[in-house]
Amino acid sequence: MKLHEHEGKALFAGCGIPIPAGKVVSSAAEAEAAARDVGFPVMVKAQVLGGGRGKAGGVAQAPDAATVRREAERLLASSVRDLRIEALLVERRVPAKGELYISYFLDYASEQLWLLFSPKGGVEVEGLPEDQVLRLPVSIRKGPDLKALQRFAAERGLAGLGDAIARLAHALYECVRANDLLLAEVNPLLVGSDGSLVAADARVEVDDNALYRHEAIASARASRNDRTPGEARADALGLNGFIELDGEIGILASGAGLGMASMDLLQAAGLRPANFLETGGRITADLVHGALDLVLDQPGVRGVLVNLYGGINPMMEAARGLVAAVGRRTFKVPVVVKLFGNEQEEAWDLLEAAGIPTVRGIETEAAVERLAGLLGVTA
Amino acid sequence: MSILLTPATRAIVQGGTGRIGARQTEWMLKAGTRLVGAVTPGKGGTELHGLPVFDSVAEAVERVQANASVSFVPAAYVRGAAMEAVQAGLRLVVVIAEHVPVYDTLEIREACRESGTVMIGPNTPGIITPGVGKLGIMPANVFSRGHLGMLSRSGTLAYEVAGILQAAGIGVTTMVGVGGDPIIGTDMAEYVPYFAADPETKGLLVVGEIGGTQEERLAAALGDHPMPACAYIAGRTAPAGKRMGHAGALMSAHQGSVAQKTGVLERTGIRVAESPRLLPAAIREALAG
Numbered sequence: 184m185k186l187h188e189h190e191g192k193a194l195f196a197g198c199g200i201p202i203p204a205g206k207v208v209s210s211a212a213e214a215e216a217a218a219r220d221v222g223f224p225v226m227v228k229a230q231v232l233g234g235g236r237g238k239a240g241g242v243a244q245a246p247d248a249a250t251v252r253r254e255a256e257r258l259l260a261s262s263v264r265d266l267r268i269e270a271l272l273v274e275r276r277v278p279a280k281g282e283l284y285i286s287y288f289l290d291y292a293s294e295q296l297w298l299l300f301s302p303k304g305g306v307e308v309e310g311l312p313e314d315q316v317l318r319l320p321v322s323i324r325k326g327p328d329l330k331a332l333q334r335f336a337a338e339r340g341l342a343g344l345g346d347a348i349a350r351l352a353h354a355l356y357e358c359v360r361a362n363d364l365l366l367a368e369v370n371p372l373l374v375g376s377d378g379s380l381v382a383a384d385a386r387v388e389v390d391d392n393a394l395y396r397h398e399a400i401a402s403a404r405a406s407r408n409d410r411t412p413g414e415a416r417a418d419a420l421g422l423n424g425f426i427e428l429d430g431e432i433g434i435l436a437s438g439a440g441l442g443m444a445s446m447d448l449l450q451a452a453g454l455r456p457a458n459f460l461e462t463g464g465r466i467t468a469d470l471v472h473g474a475l476d477l478v479l480d481q482p483g484v485r486g487v488l489v490n491l492y493g494g495i496n497p498m499m500e501a502a503r504g505l506v507a508a509v510g511r512r513t514f515k516v517p518v519v520v521k522l523f524g525n526e527q528e529e530a531w532d533l534l535e536a537a538g539i540p541t542v543r544g545i546e547t548e549a550a551v552e553r554l555a556g557l558l559g560v561t562a
Numbered sequence: 563m564s565i566l567l568t569p570a571t572r573a574i575v576q577g578g579t580g581r582i583g584a585r586q587t588e589w590m591l592k593a594g595t596r597l598v599g600a601v602t603p604g605k606g607g608t609e610l611h612g613l614p615v616f617d618s619v620a621e622a623v624e625r626v627q628a629n630a631s632v633s634f635v636p637a638a639y640v641r642g643a644a645m646e647a648v649q650a651g652l653r654l655v656v657v658i659a660e661h662v663p664v665y666d667t668l669e670i671r672e673a674c675r676e677s678g679t680v681m682i683g684p685n686t687p688g689i690i691t692p693g694v695g696k697l698g699i700m701p702a703n704v705f706s707r708g709h710l711g712m713l714s715r716s717g718t719l720a721y722e723v724a725g726i727l728q729a730a731g732i733g734v735t736t737m738v739g740v741g742g743d744p745i746i747g748t749d750m751a752e753y754v755p756y757f758a759a760d761p762e763t764k765g766l767l768v769v770g771e772i773g774g775t776q777e778e779r780l781a782a783a784l785g786d787h788p789m790p791a792c793a794y795i796a797g798r799t800a801p802a803g804k805r806m807g808h809a810g811a812l813m814s815a816h817q818g819s820v821a822q823k824t825g826v827l828e829r830t831g832i833r834v835a836e837s838p839r840l841l842p843a844a845i846r847e848a849l850a851g
Contacts, residue, residue: 289664291744292775292817296668323668363663393663395638423660424807439742439807440716440771443796448837450799459800461807464660464699492718494687494699495582523725524701545704545725548839 184389184404187230189272191367191385198358200351200369201381205274214255215248217273223247227254230270231263239263244276277381282371283341284308285352286386287321289365296321296359298352300332302339304371315339327356344378351380362400363393413458413477420473423463430455432554433478433487435471437462441547445490448551453560457484466496471504479512486517486558490547493524502530506537517557521550564691564736565711565756565763566654566680567630573654573697574619574628575600576643577635578610586634586699587611593702595695598626619650630654632688632697640684641666648673656697657683657747664745671747681747687717687739698739700724708733710845711757713750714769715740715776715811719796723769723838730842735763740776742811750776751783758787765790765849767841768832770823772797773812777823781830790848791832794841795820 186194192202206217207230218225229241236242241263243254251273258268282304289296298319303311317335321327332352333345341348351372359367368386375381394401410418417425424439428446432454436442439461446456458481462474471491478487491501501522509518520534521542534541540557542550555561578587578600588611591597599622600610606617614626622628631647633640637659647655648670655674662684674681682689688698692707700717704725712734714720720739727733735757740750750768757763766789770777777795784791797811798820805812812818824834835844 289745294745294749322672323665324672360665363665365664390664392637392661393665396663424805426801426804426806428801436718438716438718439811440714440719440769440796441722443771443798443800443806443811444719444722444794444838446800447796447798451837456799459804459806492701492721494701494717495585523721545722545729546839547722548837 184391184394184400185232186385186387186389186400186403187232187270188228188385189230190400190403191387192382194358194362194387195355195369195382195385198361199354200358201379203274203277203381203383205272207270207272208255209259209270211252211255211259214271214273215251218245218248218251221273221275224276225251226274226276227251227258228272228274229258229263229268230272231266231268236263241268277373277383278376279373280376281374283348283374283380284370285355285372286366286368286370287355287359287364288368296323298327298332298356300335300348300352302336302341308370321356327352329353344374344380347378347380362397363390364388365390413481416477417460420470420477421463422460422474424459424461425477426459427481428456428458430457431483431485433457433481433484434490435460435462435474435478435487436490437464437466437492441490441492445488445547445551448547449488452551452555454486454551454555454558457481462491464495466491466493466501468500468504468507471501472508475505475508475518479508479516484516486554487519488550488554489518489520489522490550491522491524493522497526498522498524498530499526499533502533505539506533509539510537517554519550519554519557521547564694565753565760566738567689567691567694567697567736569596569694571630571654571694572596572598572626572628573630573632574598574622575610575613576602576619576631576633576647577639578602579605579615580634583634584610587613589702590632590696593690593696594693595697598622598628619646619652623650623652628652630656630697632656632658634658637661637663641669644670644681645673648677648679651677653679655679655681655747656686656688657681658686658688658699660685660742662743664743667743667745667747671745674747682738683741683747685743685746686741687720689736689738691736692733700737700739704728705737706733708735709762709764710734711760711763711766712737712769713740713753713766713780714738715742715750715771716769716796717742720769723767723794723841726838727842727845732842732845735760744774744812749779751779754780754783754787758789763789765792765845767791767845768793770795771811772800772806772820773818775817778826781826781832784830784832790851792841792844792848793827793832793834794838795823795834
């Protein structure tokens with residue numbers, strides 16, 4: 184889960200990392216009041232997720248109240264990369280004699296946490312020459328090698344700041360671990376006239392699997408309005424995954440691999456998936472009923488492939504949910520079911536008795552062929 | 563022979579006294595698995611399907627010489643349970659839970675590497691050696707004993723593939739579900755030396771999927787330990803930038819597509835079948851050389 188700048192900064196402040204005085208507002212009047220509170224000059228910053236905000240015009244400087252009002256009105260009426268701006272961060276502008284870069288990020292490709300540091304902040308780190316960026320692998324059990332960071336800083340002419348940089352890197356690492364952050368990027372990290380360091384921006388991403396132990400972040404997510412109605416329904420059902428696609432065949436599968444294989448085999452048979460849906464392991468009648476309703480409610484669906492395996496709950500549960508969902512519909516689209524696992528024979532019998540096309544076997548291809556046949560499609 | 567789960571394995575069940583853990587314990591016993599006990603703090607002295615329950619892994623090691631664990635504890639308790647197993651000196655730790663925080667996985671993995679413990683998972687169906695048993699939740703009845711090593715990133719798709727192989731008369735030495743998370747205890751490539759050293763394993767079947775670089779690293783490992791190999795990779799039609807159910811199955815615009823993985827595998831001489839149904843023929847061809 185990506186955090187807004189102000190949310191990320193709140194985490195930083197909680198770990199002892201200095202941030203500029205600032206307030207989150209959602210109207211021009213509030214922006215003006217906030218600017219008077221924190222003191223001019225201020226920065227007015229659109230709170231949208233993702234990078235490239237500055238280039239897209241989402242950040243403005245304001246030396247006085249009239250400018251704050253004007254910029255706040257402009258930003259609140261606009262979008263950055265199609266994302267409506269709903270909130271602004273009004274911050275005291277920090278006078279700086281230099282800009283640095285620091286981040287921690289968990290890289291799935293190298294399966295490693297990295298500390299990145301550069302004496303050249305304020306630009307995209309990917310665009311910097313190799314010799315201007317320190318990339319240090321971080322041991323999860325020992326923490327970052329702060330001595331190596333200090334040596335690098337000294338070699339790049341930042342000897343006087345070595346201790347401050349090391350302290351900040353330590354605090355940021357603590358923040359990463361305390362909050363399960365996959366990314367914590369400070370760019371720029373401002374160097375004040377007295378040599379103090381201030382985090383002027385925050386790009387932060389939290390591990391979704393760890394939200395259970397970070398209540399404040401989890402509640403911020405719950406109130407966020409960034410899901411489609413279908414995605415919200417899928418989350419409410421407790422499905423593991425639901426992705427809307429632009430085809431006409433609904434998919435209900437247990438397991439990501441089986442779901443993706445179902446998509447691939449449908450496509451190979453000339454049928455285009457309308458969605459990807461993964462139930463997760465706890466298959467109950469209610470879950471399957473809700474999931475099939477969700478799939479069938481998608482506009483333009485003219486067939487459904489159900490592909491389930493039950494390792495814990497008996498397949499009779501799934502069959503009852505499917506029969507209930509199909510029975511409720513007056514407008515019938517073909518729903519072909521392939522399922523295996525405990526009580527599979529009883530489940531097949533129940534489905535067939537309800538007139539639901541059922542494939543008695545383990546091959547997804549057979550179910551795809553059955554569905555293609557019912558729809559009169561030949562690959 | 564087989565890998566990791568062998569006749570010498572003496573396993574305990576962590577989290578076996580919950581509803582799901584108890585059911586799975588029963589099925590592992592039915593599959594012939596040599597389970598020597600269960601560990602649930604606070605329930606020591608009781609019994610689970612005839613197995614002694616201990617309060618700690620250390621106690622299970624001392625009393626019943628446990629050397630492996632399969633864990634059904636919920637994600638929030640995985641780190642504590644797995645660390646306890648590693649510290650008690652177990653050689654194999656299987657973590658079934660999904661949604662384990664990634665830093666917990668990394669901590670367990672670092673501890674395992676220091677102690678030489680093999681960690682399977684998290685987010686895995688586990689490991690099965692037909693004829694010896696299983697540490698995990700996969701259906702034993704679709705796996706036949708044979709000469710193929712099998713590695714899978716997915717659970718249910720692995721069962722379907724195993725069922726198709728079984729119908730074609732092809733069995734496995736050992737199947738390892740490596741886990742569906744982007745960072746797991748042991749990557750597919752790291753299992754290759756085990757299969758290479760097993761005299762009964764004549765070839766390798768890989769069930770991969772989009773996202774990450776595991777299939778590419780597996781291809782490199784097979785370069786060092788040559789053996790006949792086949793693969794099926796799911797997610798040919800998955801959109802870039804979307805997490806397909808579990809977090810490991812995320813293809814970026816630059817990396818992790820089926821086409822890219824197929825290219826790397828085929829350049830190493832690994833046959834990639836376009837659908838599960840084509841795997842038996844591909845395997846026979848690969849084994850025939």
